[in-house]
Amino acid sequence: MTLMKDAKAGLTEDLEKIAKMEGVDPEKLRRSVAEGRVVVPLNPIHAPRLVGIGSGLRVKINVNIGTSPDHIDQEEELEKTKIAIEFGADTIMDLSIGGDIDQIRRAILKTIDVPLGTVPIYQAGLEVAKTTNGAVVDMTEDHIFNAIEKHAKDGVDFMTVHCGVTKESVERLKRQGRVTDVVSRGGSFLMAWILHNDKENPLFANFDHLLDLARKYDFTLSLGDGFRPGCIADATDRPQIQELILLGELVDRARNADVQVMVEGPGHIPLHQIQTNVQIQKTTCHDAPFYVLGPLVTDVAPGYDHIVGAIGGALAAYYGADFLCYVTPSEHLALPTLDDVREGTIASKIAAHVADITHEIDLGQDLAVSKARKNLDWETQFKNVLDPDKAQRYRTRRMSTEDGVCSMCGRLCAIKMVKQYLDDDKPMRGKDTE
Amino acid sequence: MTLMKDAKAGLTEDLEKIAKMEGVDPEKLRRSVAEGRVVVPLNPIHAPRLVGIGSGLRVKINVNIGTSPDHIDQEEELEKTKIAIEFGADTIMDLSIGGDIDQIRRAILKTIDVPLGTVPIYQAGLEVAKTTNGAVVDMTEDHIFNAIEKHAKDGVDFMTVHCGVTKESVERLKRQGRVTDVVSRGGSFLMAWILHNDKENPLFANFDHLLDLARKYDFTLSLGDGFRPGCIADATDRPQIQELILLGELVDRARNADVQVMVEGPGHIPLHQIQTNVQIQKTTCHDAPFYVLGPLVTDVAPGYDHIVGAIGGALAAYYGADFLCYVTPSEHLALPTLDDVREGTIASKIAAHVADITHEIDLGQDLAVSKARKNLDWETQFKNVLDPDKAQRYRTRRMSTEDGVCSMCGRLCAIKMVKQYLDDDKPMRGKDTE
Numbered sequence: 059m060t061l062m063k064d065a066k067a068g069l070t071e072d073l074e075k076i077a078k079m080e081g082v083d084p085e086k087l088r089r090s091v092a093e094g095r096v097v098v099p100l101n102p103i104h105a106p107r108l109v110g111i112g113s114g115l116r117v118k119i120n121v122n123i124g125t126s127p128d129h130i131d132q133e134e135e136l137e138k139t140k141i142a143i144e145f146g147a148d149t150i151m152d153l154s155i156g157g158d159i160d161q162i163r164r165a166i167l168k169t170i171d172v173p174l175g176t177v178p179i180y181q182a183g184l185e186v187a188k189t190t191n192g193a194v195v196d197m198t199e200d201h202i203f204n205a206i207e208k209h210a211k212d213g214v215d216f217m218t219v220h221c222g223v224t225k226e227s228v229e230r231l232k233r234q235g236r237v238t239d240v241v242s243r244g245g246s247f248l249m250a251w252i253l254h255n256d257k258e259n260p261l262f263a264n265f266d267h268l269l270d271l272a273r274k275y276d277f278t279l280s281l282g283d284g285f286r287p288g289c290i291a292d293a294t295d296r297p298q299i300q301e302l303i304l305l306g307e308l309v310d311r312a313r314n315a316d317v318q319v320m321v322e323g324p325g326h327i328p329l330h331q332i333q334t335n336v337q338i339q340k341t342t343c344h345d346a347p348f349y350v351l352g353p354l355v356t357d358v359a360p361g362y363d364h365i366v367g368a369i370g371g372a373l374a375a376y377y378g379a380d381f382l383c384y385v386t387p388s389e390h391l392a393l394p395t396l397d398d399v400r401e402g403t404i405a406s407k408i409a410a411h412v413a414d415i416t417h418e419i420d421l422g423q424d425l426a427v428s429k430a431r432k433n434l435d436w437e438t439q440f441k442n443v444l445d446p447d448k449a450q451r452y453r454t455r456r457m458s459t460e461d462g463v464c465s466m467c468g469r470l471c472a473i474k475m476v477k478q479y480l481d482d483d484k485p486m487r488g489k490d491t492e
Numbered sequence: 493m494t495l496m497k498d499a500k501a502g503l504t505e506d507l508e509k510i511a512k513m514e515g516v517d518p519e520k521l522r523r524s525v526a527e528g529r530v531v532v533p534l535n536p537i538h539a540p541r542l543v544g545i546g547s548g549l550r551v552k553i554n555v556n557i558g559t560s561p562d563h564i565d566q567e568e569e570l571e572k573t574k575i576a577i578e579f580g581a582d583t584i585m586d587l588s589i590g591g592d593i594d595q596i597r598r599a600i601l602k603t604i605d606v607p608l609g610t611v612p613i614y615q616a617g618l619e620v621a622k623t624t625n626g627a628v629v630d631m632t633e634d635h636i637f638n639a640i641e642k643h644a645k646d647g648v649d650f651m652t653v654h655c656g657v658t659k660e661s662v663e664r665l666k667r668q669g670r671v672t673d674v675v676s677r678g679g680s681f682l683m684a685w686i687l688h689n690d691k692e693n694p695l696f697a698n699f700d701h702l703l704d705l706a707r708k709y710d711f712t713l714s715l716g717d718g719f720r721p722g723c724i725a726d727a728t729d730r731p732q733i734q735e736l737i738l739l740g741e742l743v744d745r746a747r748n749a750d751v752q753v754m755v756e757g758p759g760h761i762p763l764h765q766i767q768t769n770v771q772i773q774k775t776t777c778h779d780a781p782f783y784v785l786g787p788l789v790t791d792v793a794p795g796y797d798h799i800v801g802a803i804g805g806a807l808a809a810y811y812g813a814d815f816l817c818y819v820t821p822s823e824h825l826a827l828p829t830l831d832d833v834r835e836g837t838i839a840s841k842i843a844a845h846v847a848d849i850t851h852e853i854d855l856g857q858d859l860a861v862s863k864a865r866k867n868l869d870w871e872t873q874f875k876n877v878l879d880p881d882k883a884q885r886y887r888t889r890r891m892s893t894e895d896g897v898c899s900m901c902g903r904l905c906a907i908k909m910v911k912q913y914l915d916d917d918k919p920m921r922g923k924d925t926e
Contacts (some may be wrong), residue, residue, distance in 0.1 A: 127902035128892045143536055174788050184904070194909070232914070237859065238866045239910045248904035250913045262913035289862030290849060329810050330850035355806065355846045355857040356863070360873070361882035365799050365839050369806045369846060390865070391886040392899045405799050412789045412803055412875075415724060416764035424791040425671065428723030431791070431824070432672045438881065439794070448795035452825040458562045465826045470589050470618070472680035473722075475628070476673045479684045480666070 060276045061098055063316040065091035072098070076110040081419075090114065095307070095345045097216075097276040097318040099149065099173040104213030106173045109148050112347035116419055117375040117410035118148035120175065120349070120383045121403050123166075126393045130157035132165060138399045139170050145400060145445070146407040147384075149216070151175040155184060155243075164212055173215035175280060178205035178312065179261075183247045194247050195254035202260050203267060210275035217277055218322065219268060221308055222301035223248040223259045223284035231285055231297040238288030240324075245284020265308060269315040278318040280349060281305040286325030289357050293327045294335060306342035313344075320347040320381065323374075327353040332370060336377040349381040350374050354389075363389040364398075364405035369404060375413030382406050404444055411444075432473060434462035494710045495532055497750040501527035502622050515853075524548065524642060528743070529779045531752040533583065533607040533651075533712040534813030538647030540607045543582050545754065546781035550853055551809040551844035552582035554609065554783070554817045555837050557600075557737035560827045564591035566599060572833045573604050579834060579879070581818075582842040583650070585609040589618060589677075598646055604841040609714060613640035617681045628681050629688035636694050644709035651711055652756065653702060655695045655742055655744075656735035657682040657718035665719055665731040672722030675735075675759075679718020699742060705751040712752040714737040715782060723791050727761045729770060740776035754781040754815065757808075761782070761787040766804060770811040783815040784808050788823075797823040798832075798839035805840060809847030838878055845878075866907060868896035 064070050065068030069088050076098065076318060087110070090096035096112030110120050121142035123135050149172050154162045159181050167174055182205040183194035186350035189477050209217060223245050231240070231249070240246045248259050261268060272279055285301045287293045305321050312319035321343045327335055332353060339348045353370035375382060386394040386402030394402065414420045423442050430438035436453065440446040456465040463471035497506050503522050510532065511518035516850055521544070523784050526529035530546030545552050555576035557569050573584050583606050588596045601608055616639040617628035643651060657679050665674070665683070674680045682693050695702060718741075719731045726732075736826060739755050746753035755777045761769055766787060773782045775822040787804035788797060801819030820836030828836065848854045857876050864872035870887065874880040890899040899904035 068611050126892075126899055127904065128899040131889055135627075155901065238863045238907070239914060243901055243904060243906045246909040250909055254911050265507070289865065290858045291862055316598055328849045329806060329846050356842065356849060357861045358876060359838070359842050359878050360843065360861075361877070361879050361886055362838055362842060365802050365842055366846070368799050369803050369843065372763060372803045373807065388886050388890075388900070390900075391897070392882060392890040394900075395889075402918075404793075408790065408793050408796060408799055409803065411792065412763050412800070415762045415790060421724070424724045427791045427794075428671045428725055431723065442792060444793050445795050445797070449825060452795055452822050455829075456563055456822075456826040457558075460562075462822070463561040465560055466822070466824075466828075467589065467677055470561065470614075470677060472675050472677045473672070475680040475684055479687045480673060 060273055060316045060318070061100055062091060062094070062318050063135045066316070072108055076108050079108070080110060080115045082114055086114070089227050089242045094313045094319065095347070097217040097278050097320050097347050098223045099175070099318070101210065101213045101215045101275060103211065103275070104167055104174065104215055106215055107171050109173055112380045113345060115380070117413050119146065119403070119406040119410050120149045120151055120381060121147040121399065122151045122153050122383065123399065125156035125162060126154035127156040129393045132157065132162050134396065135162060136165060136169055137396055139166060141396055142403050143170065143172055145170065145403040147403055149173045149175060153177060153180065154286060155180050159184070160208070163209070163214070167213050175216040175218065175243050176209050176214045177218040177282070178209045179203070179220065179244045179247055180203045195251050197251060199260040203264070203271065206268070207271055210271060210277050214277060218244060218280045218282040219261050220244040220248050220282035220284040221245055221259065222281060222304040223252065224259050224262045224304060225252060226302045227285060227297055227304060228252050230300045234297050235297055236295065237291045237298070239289030242282065242284045242286055244282050245293070248284055257362060265311060269312060269317050272312070272317040273315060278320065279312055279320045281308060281319060283322045283324065286323065286351065287327065289326045291329050293324065294331050295307045297325065299338065302339060302342050306344065309343045309346045310402065320349050323350040323379070324353050325351055326357065327355065327370060329355045329373060333377045336374055336379050340378060347380040348378065349383065350379045351383040352385050354385065358388045361387055363387065368405040368409040372408035372412040375410055376403050376416045382410055407444055434473065494750045494752070495534055496528070496752050497523060500750070505853060506542055510542050513542070514544060514549045516548055517538060520548070528747045528753065529781070531712050531754050531781050533609070533650040533752070535644065535647045535649045535709060535711045538601055538608065538649055538707070540649055541605050543607055546814045547779060549814070551847050552815045553580065553837070553840040553844050554583045554585055555581040555813060555833065556587050556817065557833065559590035559596060560586035561590040563827045565568050566591065566596050568726045568830065569596060570599060570603055571830055573600060573833050575830060576837050577604065577606055579837040581606065581837055583607045583609060587611060587614065593618070596642070597648070598907035600636065601647050609650040609652065610643050610648045611645045611652040611678050611716070612636070613654065613678045613681055615639045618876055630686050631685060633694040637698070637705065640702070641705055644705060645710050648711060649919065650714050652714045652716040653694065653695050654678040654682050654716040654718040655699060656715065656738040658693050658696045658738060659686060659688065661731055661734045661738060662686050664734045668729055668731050670729065670731070671725045674719060675722030676716065676718045676720055678716050682718055696726045699745060703746060703751050706751040707749060712754065713746055715755045716754060717744060717758065719759065720757065720785065723760045726760050726767050727758065732758065733772065736773060736776050740778065743777045743780045754783050757782055757784040757813070758787050759785055760791065761789065761804065763789045763804070763807060766807045767811045770808055770813050774812055781814040782812065783817065784813045785817040786819050788819065794824045795821055797821065798836045802843040803841040806846040809844055810850045816844055841878055868907065
């Protein structure tokens with residue numbers, strides 16, 4: 059049995075709980091899970107908290123953490139997961155490629171209660187490349203599928219698999235003449251592998267075997283976009299859409315096999331192409347949950363890509379993207395620090411919330427803040443904002459000598475002045491105003 | 493003569509220069525200025541650099557600075573203008589309400605070469621309120637118009653005038669039952685004044701006199717939105733749209749008097765109402781340049797309102813807003829610091845640039861960064877990004893031991909791996925990969 063098969067059979071306790079958390083009709087949610095418009099990444103070995111991702115639900119956010127060959131510190135990565143979850147991460151992905159990857163992944167799984175995602179191809183490629191004179195392209199099919207099964211046995215809840223990097227899409231990529239070619243790490247592994255070995259991508263050629271594993275361990279597939287555009291100039295081009303078409307066909311096959319599946323998307327996309335990107339994913343992939351990275355709507359703001367990603371993410375989620383992967387200020391520059399993780403998580407959370415508002419979800423929090431603002435009730439404001447500590451720190455850094463107001467307008471606070479006329483009907487006089 | 497009257501008569505040297513800077517047809521630009529779809533705020537006494545704002549041109553950004561009663565430091569405000577202009581501010585507004593306002597304004601005008609805007613009603617209200625037992629509502633018409641003329645004589649290039657806060661719109665506001673009533677400082681002054689004195693807003697009642705002053709000194713009017721919504725729940729409501737209709741009629745009158753005019757807009761607006769807000773401003777105000785504050789697309793993120801404003805601003809500008817007023821991380825909490833000004837300016841610049849990309853303006857910068865990224869050419873990247881110092885600082889904070897790449901993926905850089913296959917056709921082997 060898988061969670062999807064269960065949902066096809068009837069309402070379950072877990073689905074009822076999710077429906078309650080999301081404020082949606084349980085039967086409608088059950089149908090969405092059964093038909094694949096909603097996924098619930100949940101490997102029974104890990105058994106994380108229930109997180110529904112997809113149509114009609116709150117927009118969810120993912121936070122990537124993980125070591126690099128240049129920076130290996132397990133404790134720091136664990137601390138990152140804590141910060142991310144504190145500020146609203148719905149899931150974590152461990153993208154570690156430095157140090158003892160197995161140990162790090164297992165430590166994270168033990169620590170976090172949210173679903174964990176991984177990209178097993180990293181480990182498969184790395185382990186082969188580590189051997190004497192080895193290279194990523196020397197991976198065998200066994201290396202790839204063994205890594206996937208190892209992650210599944212550890213309890214990983216969802217895995218990115220770059221099944222759409224195929225001989226066909228590689229040819230399209232070569233003919234395209236891109237500015238930045240391939241920027242997906244997994245995509246680059248598989249494209250190199252296909253070109254070097256002149257063979258089809260094992261994740262595509264043996265997709266049925268992948269489905270067997272996913273069904274056996276009940277993890278969710280996240281179909282990676284190895285050919286996502288790496289810059290504005292490459293956005294929405296033929297290799298990107300070719301890969302999406304291939305992924306759409308695999309979505310159908312996964313659903314028929316009772317395997318939950320979502321689809322990953324760009325990447326670098328100018329603002330006016332975001333709606334198109336969401337629509338074409340939804341049509342070609344039969345409304346599979348759409349998991350986007352950013353999207354980043356300009357290339358010129360390294361150091362501020364969390365803001366760039368929040369702009370793109372808010373708009374993508376408004377148009378129907380279901381799941382936003384955060385971007386940190388250090389994107390394109392360095393492995394993120396703890397501060398970067400916090401800034402990135404909050405920026406992504408803002409984007410998700412902004413889209414929820416447009417879908418008339420979670421309006422209460424904004425109203426609570428606004429009413430408190432009107433009443434100059436700072437305590438209630440701080441209780442309802444995304445980062446109470448920062449808000450309080452900013453307010454107290456420069457306090458007003460006047461009660462209730464902030465130091466921006468001080469005694470000339472518009473809210474206070476209007477209150478006196480609409481509510482009290484008498485003006486501030488003399489010293490009160492200077 | 494005014495700049496607008498000149499443009500009605502024929503092409504001028506200044507308009508040719510602007511057309512060249514913007515890469516647009518000079519005659520088309522001339523018509524846009526003559527018909528009011530583009531404004532060039534330029535008081536001949538100040539004679540700032542040429543900045544065109546409106547249809548078909550690059551999106552411009554404004555940075556607010558200024559003292560508050562609680563924090564008065566002229567040097568800091570001057571430093572803010574420097575930082576703002578360094579990071580791309582096209583105009584500055586001095587909103588000072590603390591200390592010697594005249595002196596601060598004059599110092600700023602002497603320092604900056606970009607157009608300066610002010611809100612003279614602040615000074616008018618303050619000076620009356622400072623007198624024994626005085627209150628803002630004791631302002632006379634003379635106080636108001638004298639303040640405007642003083643600013644004009646100093647060389648202020650554009651002025652916010654809250655002409656749409658009228659007896660009619662105040663009644664509409666009262667009937668609306670808003671959550672946050674009035675959050676515009678100038679709007680609150682004038683609403684209080686109307687209610688206290690039971691008289692019409694002098695800026696509305698004597699609009700022809702205002703036009704006389706604007707024509708005499710050739711400053712640009714920025715019609716303020718005193719009833720802009722102060723929270724998501726109040727967005728796009730009747731008082732807001734009522735005020736906009738009144739402003740639209742005043743736009744026609746200003747143009748007939750050869751006075752340049754733009755229209756200010758919200759404020760707090762959920763993402764899905766931004767298109768509507770831009771469209772209704774453009775229709776009711778006959779395509780007058782639209783100057784928006786944010787818009788802020790959620791109320792729950794104080795401390796991060798520069799990100800919230802960048803989301804709203806990018807989308808507003810994509811739909812046709814011409815001029816973005818920045819928002820800093822300290823919005824709703826405190827008077828901004830120097831750091832806040834920098835963060836706010838860059839966030840706003842990102843929003844403007846993101847919209848320019850959608851209008852096929854300024855694509856070259858993104859392409860230059862992308863090509864450099866592909867070539868792992870960091871120097872060229874840093875030359876073309878919005879904040880080279882921050883980007884460099886982030887990169888060097890955690891360097892990779894590997895040449896060319898960054899510490900995020902280190903030796904497993906996707907770009908490097910793909911380069912080897914597409915360009916060099918040989919894999920990294922052995923120690924190169926670990």
